[in-house]
Amino acid sequence: MAACCRLRPMESEQTFARYLSAARPRAMAALTRYFRAVDISEDAFQEACVRAIKSWPSKGVPRDPTAWLILVGRNAGVDALRRRERDRTLLEEPAPAPLGDLEAAYAEEIDTSDFRDDVLRLLFMCCHPELSEQDQLALALKIVVGFSVAEIARAFLVKPKAMEQRITRAKRKAASVIAALETPSPAERATRLNAVLTMLYLLFNQGYSSAGGALHIRASFCDEAIRLTRLLLTLFPGQTEVMGLLALCLLHNARRSARQDAAGSLVPLDMQDRTLWDRSQIAEGQVLVEKALRHGRAGAFQVQAAIAAVHCAAASAPQTDWEEIERLYEALEALTPSPVITLNRLVAVSKTRGPAQALKGLQALGAVLDDYLYFHSTAAAFHGELGQWAEARDAYNKALSLGPSDAEISYIHLRLDELEK
Amino acid sequence: MLYSILIFGDDETFGQLSAAEQDAAMVKHTGLQKILSDASIMGPVAKLHNSSTAVTVRAQDGVALVTDGPFAETKEQLLGFYTMECASMEEAIEIAKQLPLGIATLEIRPVEWFHGGVLSPAANGE
Known part of the structure; x- marks a missing residue:
């Protein structure tokens, strides 16, 4: 155990909270594979977080916090199931394994290809076709991101009680996705990725289009969407549309602080103070678009990101390369014909x-x-x-x-x- | 001799720190940069973009094969580097200790050969 723990000197409670929320998508994916049920996994992860906050300040943050949380969560979940089952029948299962070497083994497992399908499955569950767009987002925010029902309710201007019921119903509808643990075929994986990317872009836009700053929680939607897209790109490094979506989100997000004036009103692109744009996010977005387009399999996210990149590359609005933008909109029309895209062209x-x-x-x-x-x-x-x-x-x-x-x-x-x- | 400090860590760690912790880390970086440049012993310094932007080029059947993602599929990636003129490894270690520890691991390697670079002012990365 000592070998895989180290005390990081700059730890604070706030940082612990960030470790926990950063670990959540991966940990929930692994726990859901293990328990095949979202509710048990949520409780198990919650318990693991409680134990982390008790133990990390004195023992140090484990070298791989995610692996630690998965192991502790697994043990906590098994304990809870045992307690629940005690009256009916005793579970014949080996005692929960001690931490230590196992943690290192688990850290390795997190990088395997099975695991990436677990993360994808958890996200895909949230975009079940029978769920409304808002319910999809609510479910993802609750299960994958870990927002509280109250926070989600506030973001969507719904009463907490009503949101609680909607999330419960949504979970029930989506449960079949979690119950079936088969490894998806390449075609099924592509379908899942597409659905998940669409949902993540919706999540980003929910945050991005809410001007006025009235809802602080909505602004964090953008960060969460970017974080989850980054995670997907780590797990699926060659997927060009994942690169495209990450690029698109970064290129929009880079302009976030220039989009509102002091009074909170929207500033159109051609009037924005370009010195307020985040150059680092723009550079990363531009590189990702270029990297994706090299593959010659342009998809809608890549082309939209390319359009955003052309806007970001212009030192001033009149210097925008409109001919390139017109060409890109033509390409986008060919990929996904829509009158709104024609309007933009x-x-x-x-x-x-x-x-x-x-x-x-x-x-x-x-x-x-x-x-x-x-x-x-x-x-x-x-x-x-x-x-x-x-x-x-x-x-x-x-x-x-x-x-x-x-x-x-x-x-x-x-x-x-x-x-x- | 020129020494390098190679900074290895998780792409996500810095973003997980609180604003105050991020500031504290940045103060150490800018502080060290000032010390090094004031003493005229600072060579090229770089912070790399997130490793998800990386592509890897290797040979396959005699042609260059480009794959997406960083070379090493590990959590700890090369995040950036310093180079500086030091009299000894000991001095390089003392300099490295002034950087934020705990959020990354620092590898110190003497530089065998280097070129200061030729860049137009527009390419300055700041």
Whole structure:
């Protein structure tokens, strides 16, 4: 035991808490494989955390905290099951193994390929197709990230009691995924990864799109999404869409502090103070996109990340390489055709070939995007650039009628005021 | 002789520290950099990006094979390095002790050959 423990000199209670939450996805994955049930695993991990907080301050943080937590959690879970079963039948199981060498053996096991499927399975469970998007996120935040029900309820503006019930129901629905422990086929693994990546991007966006700073918990969604994507990339280092998603999240996250002004309103990309962008995250994101695209298997996350990378590479808004962005949106349209992507491509077209050309393209979208606020504000901007004031005003007013957020309302009013001049 | 301090650790450890602990660690780094540069014994110093950005190049059947991920599939990765002019290994060890210990492991290796580099000002990594 002594050999695998060492006292780190800068430990504090806060740091312990961070070790515990960093270990949680891996530990929960391993415990869930062992117990084949999420509830028992959650209790077991909780108990392991309690013991860690008691023992680490005096004995030192184990060299591999995750392996320690898995072992202690396993023993705690077995004890709990024994207590539960005592009245019915005595479990004939070997006594819980002592820590020590086992911990080192376990640390090795955590790096094996079985283990990466365990982590993937746990995340995949949370994106069960019968669950609503919000329930998927709630389940992932509860089980994988370890947020409390109260925190999740606050983030989604739901009463804790109601959130508790929703999570319980969601767990029950998703239980079949955990019960089946087969090693997924490569095709099934790819399906699982795709579903999980989509959920993680949703989690990131929930944090990213909540402007105004009213909900501190939501901001941490971005960090958690990045942390889980990093974990997936460690486990699946050659998966290009995992690289793409991590890059995309980092490139957006790098601009987080420039996206709001002092009053808390949204600052559009072309107005942002680029000195506030986090250069380190941008560099990492750019490298990851490049690394992913080398494989020649471009996916939607990689292309979106490439678009974000082009924006981040411009020293100022007018220096943006719009031709490259237009090409990338074309590629994205080919991969995942959608009128919203076409709309975004037309924004690039307005820069490369002028607003008149872009407006022509926009006409074809009117039928499908008539209820889409951004369609009308984009049309308004094009009309404005062409000096068609009446059309621009109409389009902005149409956008205002589609329930914009406070930040969007103030942005549109600003544009309308400009038209008056 | 030029010595290097190679810093090995878990990519995630630094991010798990509290803000105060991160600051304390950074103060040690910037403090040492100042001491080394004031004494004009500081060679190239680098912090590497997360190891998930790494690709590994090796030969396979006579051609370069590029794979994703760092060379060593271990938790402890090369995070960065210092180089500095020291009279002895003992002196290099004393310098290394001024860096934050406990969050990473420091390997001291004498440098056999080095080139200070030729970079345009734009390539300066700061």
